[in-house]
Amino acid sequence: MKLLSSDTRLGILYMLIASFLFALTMVFAKLLSGSMGSVEVTFWRNAIGLAVIGVFVLRKPIRNIGGKPITLIFRGVIGTIALLTFFYTISATSLSNAIVYAKTEPIFTALLAFLLLGEKLKSHALLAVIVGFAGVAMLSGLKMGYLHIMGILTGFLSALAYTSVRSLKAYYDERTVVLSFMVSGVVIPLVLMMIAEYTTSELFAFALNPFVMPRGNDWVWIALMGIAAAYGQIYMTRAYFYAKAGIVSTVSYSVVLFATFFGIMLGDVLPTPMVVTGGILIIVSGILLSRQK
Template sequence: MVLAAASFGAMGVFVKLAAATLGTVELVFWRTAFAVLVLGGAALLRRQRFATPLLGQHLKRGMLGYVSLLCYFYAISHLPLATAVTLNYTSPMFLALLSVLLLGERLPRVGVLAMALGFAGVVWLLRPTWHELGWLSGVLGLLSGLLAGWSYLHVRELGQAGEAEWRTVFYFALISTLGGLLLMQFQTWHPLTAANVPWVLGLGVSAMVAQLAMTRAYKVGRKLLVANLSYLTVAFSALFGALLWQHWLGWQELAAMSLIILSGILASRR
């Protein structure tokens, strides 16, 4: 999980670097197309079956995950890296809330506390962003967390239905790639050049390493410990942002991020 967290942080770095010459839709397209090629090629070599009776659930998960990824990459491109990552990591808080609203689950006291701490942290974190960088990037960063939490409900359903993990990841990548191809018909493709190809390759490789490491961690490790270690992504992102772009965090930002992280840890304990 530590490797996954560092790789997700590195992915954010490559997104921010590539955003200088490529649009958000293109960045998401290249990130997911890489996963389609790698996972699809590995499945073909292993003679694994692509057919699934759960295509409807895959479509729901894929569409929610794709829009979440668009919002997330836009936020990374326009916000300090640690801020964008932290807003995306509100997903456990929203997952707990949506489990109540959509599935009728009962929210225990620790869940209520997680909600309160999480929303307080979000408001605190977004206040300077709202005034200095505009509202859109902050709202889309938060929306990425909401949609990611929603998509995790469908991931859970797919897991409970016995769907193979690789097919869940593959169909998400495939749906996102097709979505990117569709959206790019209404935009201008920017060429890959010697200047941006390293960032695009770094984006694809880091995302794939992160996904595989995270999947392995949840498979063999203790779920609660692994979930808590995932917040190291925020720490790595803060470090990368400070070293590469001098985005040094003040005490208010650190306090707000701490509240959001604590909220996620409490929400995962419910």
């Protein structure tokens, strides 16, 4: 029996910590959704995270080669929209459903890599994609309402953002990529909240919420959410540094277990057998695709 190297074990541990912190981020976002919209939750998540990451940047200045500013901006904008749809699904459904929808990202990443980057889609990978979409159909209950569209959009937009990151690695420090995302995640929600003061839209309900002044425990949840998200990002980055991407991506599915456990603690209704089956198919699909990295 081949034992894992110390670096690989450390990478797995870091990813488990990151998954736990990301699940906590969802918990605090869920608690905040009772008093503010998903746009404002996105704003506070990134505002606190920006301050935390900023401290790390001051300690160790960023050095970039540069050369792809449009792609960098694109990653920040798409990542922010993905976060808006993600927090919307958190507010509208159980934590387990929201995170499973988000975990469709590897399925769309495989398709985008095939369509945009010219990477080969092998037969077993194609089968995994088909299994994943079957899981999406079951998770949505064979319906396509607004909530389900937002959930699927979360996975698709996350995949688009991830695909763009792959083309930025050779040009920018990873902290620059994270900062571009967080800066966009502060500026875009601010603009959207200002627009929401003058107009509403059922179609863009996930993106148009007026600003609500946080009160009482809201400030505690905001601080904890931002800190958990920032450190989750840090530990996830460390995990990919120590272990292979396929291993880390597989371990990242532990966030589904953490989110489900926390959701039950918050009073989420237990999922139906059909929803559970759909979630399992999506996870299996994602793991199979992740193992090809």
